[in-house]
Amino acid sequence: MVFHIETEKDYEFLLKSLIAGGVAGMCSKTTVAPLDRIKILLQAHNKYYKHLGVLSGLREVIQRERFFALYKGNFAQMIRIFPYAATQFTTFELYKKYLGGLFGKHTHIDKFLAGSAAGVTAVTLTYPLDIIRARLAFQVAGEHIYIGIVHAGITIFKNEGGIRALYRGFWPTIFGMIPYAGFSFYSFEKLKYFCMKYASNYFCENCDRNTGGLVLTIPARLLCGGIAGAVAQSFSYPLDVTRRHMQLGIMHHANHKYSSSMLQTIKMIYKENGIIKGLYRGMSINYLRAIPMVSVSFTTYEIMKQILQLDTGIKL
Numbered sequence: 001m002v003f004h005i006e007t008e009k010d011y012e013f014l015l016k017s018l019i020a021g022g023v024a025g026m027c028s029k030t031t032v033a034p035l036d037r038i039k040i041l042l043q044a045h046n047k048y049y050k051h052l053g054v055l056s057g058l059r060e061v062i063q064r065e066r067f068f069a070l071y072k073g074n075f076a077q078m079i080r081i082f083p084y085a086a087t088q089f090t091t092f093e094l095y096k097k098y099l100g101g102l103f104g105k106h107t108h109i110d111k112f113l114a115g116s117a118a119g120v121t122a123v124t125l126t127y128p129l130d131i132i133r134a135r136l137a138f139q140v141a142g143e144h145i146y147i148g149i150v151h152a153g154i155t156i157f158k159n160e161g162g163i164r165a166l167y168r169g170f171w172p173t174i175f176g177m178i179p180y181a182g183f184s185f186y187s188f189e190k191l192k193y194f195c196m197k198y199a200s201n202y203f204c205e206n207c208d209r210n211t212g213g214l215v216l217t218i219p220a221r222l223l224c225g226g227i228a229g230a231v232a233q234s235f236s237y238p239l240d241v242t243r244r245h246m247q248l249g250i251m252h253h254a255n256h257k258y259s260s261s262m263l264q265t266i267k268m269i270y271k272e273n274g275i276i277k278g279l280y281r282g283m284s285i286n287y288l289r290a291i292p293m294v295s296v297s298f299t300t301y302e303i304m305k306q307i308l309q310l311d312t313g314i315k316l
Helices: 008-031 033-043 054-065 067-071 074-103 109-138 149-159 162-167 170-198 218-251 253-259 262-273 275-279 283-307
Strands: 204-206 214-216
Touching: 008 033, 008 074, 008 283, 033 054, 033 067, 033 074, 033 109, 033 283, 054 067, 054 283, 074 109, 074 149, 109 149, 109 162, 109 170, 109 218, 149 162, 170 214, 170 218, 170 262, 170 283, 214 218, 214 283, 218 262, 218 275, 218 283, 262 275
Parallel strands: none
Antiparallel strands: 204 214
C-alpha cells in the first residue's frame, strides 16, 4: 500500500487531519479520566479498591487520595493520546480511501478493515506510553513506585527487560484492537450513513462548507458515537482485561504470574475468576466510560473536520 503525497494541499490535509484527531483524542480521554482510573484499579484487583463498585470506588479514591487523584496518570495519557488519536484518525482516512477502491462503493468491509488497521498502527507507535500511564494510574497515595512519566519509563526499561518490557501485553492489545477499532469506525460510519439517508429531517443540518451541504447534528453524532463505542467494547473487552493484568502484574507480588504470555494469562484469569468476574470484570464501568469516550471522540473529530474544512482528501 503506497500513499502519494504530491502537493502542498496533500500536506495541509495531513496536518489538519492529525490536529483534528489529536484534539478529539484529548477531549474524549479527559472526559472519562476518572472512570479510566477506577477501571484500571478494578480490573487489576488493587487491594484497596477490588471489593468496591464504580461509585463507591470513585468516592474511596477521593477520600483516600484526594479529588485530583481521579486524574492520576492523565498527563501521561495526554502525551500518549494526542499522537495515538492523531495517527488513528488520519490513517483511517487513508486506509479507507485505499480499501474503498479495492472493495467498491457498495460494501462496508473497507471501513471495518480500515478502522482495525488504523487502530493497530496507532497502538504500535504509542504502546509504551500506555504501559506507563497504566502503572501511574495503578499507584495509590503513599505507596508510589514511580515519581513521573520519565522515571517510570526508565525504571521499566532498566529493571524489567528493556524495550520488551515496555511492550508487555502488546499482543492482547493488538488482538483486542482489531475488533475494537474495526467495529468503532464501522459502526459510526454505518450509523452516520443511515441517519443521513433515512432520517435526515431529524438528525441532519445544512452546512455550506461540507460536500453535499448536509452534516449530522451534534446530538446525532454523540448518539452514533455512543452506540459505536458500546458495540466495539462488547467484542474486545476480555482482551483489554488480559492486557491490564499483563501490564500491571509486576507491581504486585501476588500477580506476577500474569506477566506471562497472553494465552496463559487468559487461562489464569478464567480459572481463578471465571468469565463474568474475571474476563468481563469491570464491564459495567467500561460501558460507562466507553460510550461517552467514543461519542465525544467521534463528535469532536467531525466538528474539527468542519472547522478545518477537511472536505477533500489526500491523493492515493
